Amino acid sequence: MQATRSRTLELVEGLDQSTLDWEGPDGLDNPIGTLLYHIALAEMSWLYLDILEETFPPEVKDDFKFDMVDSQNEITRVANVSLEEHLGRLARSRSLFLNAFHKITLDDWRRSRNPEDVEYKVTPEWAVFHLVEHEAGHAFQISSIKRRAHRFLR
Template sequence: MTSKNELVLSRPEAQNSEIAMGLGMLQMARERTLRTVESLHPGSLDVLVNGHTIGSLLYHIAVVEVDWLYSEVLQQELPAWCSAYFPIEHRTSDDNLSHVLGEPLSRHLERLKRVRQDLLDTYQQMTLEDFGTLRKLSHYDVSPEWVLFHLLHHESLHFGQIQTLIRVAGLREGTFRYLTS
């Protein structure tokens, strides 16, 4: 007998079911990213393909998430702990992603987890009214709802890049499954 997968959205607790649904989708995207990288060989994170490394993409995912959370949603300076987790400017002077080399996967995972916990803590306490309230910034206005959508989209795009890097570099042949693991 063949077992079948149950594809359901697990929702973290939140003040509102709409927010919980958004957080659940964001968490599923992160779990998919983590499943893809967790069994890579240590040197795989630093393999350069088409100007990118997996390590640099993981760093970029985390730095973008923390920036949107603090700069747009909370409208605060980045907390002091960020300097330890983000010692490298994430973009070069010509606006390419910086190469983040030599960090073990455990450090990337720790960074992603730390950033995500702050995001979850913030959104889980948010009311539906605050979720939809625009933050007035100098170049645009943005709601926390849109930020959540953007972060889901952003991680999904880079997940595809990570899978492509793995395939092109031959880092792990024949082990990809999109919906289930």
């Protein structure tokens, strides 16, 4: 997880606001800022809703003012949010995640959960695998969007 996060952070280092918010000439790309918000929110969703089977505590709610998806079931667009704010959110979510996982026993690591209102079961072991895969996929998108944005915005 930490190696994947390091890759994400390297990709966004020093990005300006126009690159963070760029949606492509056709408006079909998720902006990089939106993906950063989504990565952190997905991490907190898996931790609290699926693994700990709790609602978000107040400090997490404060970090996530936007829902995961909009009324069209698309990732909610998050614009005009500074890189520093995104990086702070990513750091706080990762810290909460790692602190919670340090307390999980080996038996609990493989204990299946059936979160409320969903049709799947999940273990912490699977959630970690999924989050690594999820962030790696978005890191690839960020890399591609960043390259195209730099060509388009120059």
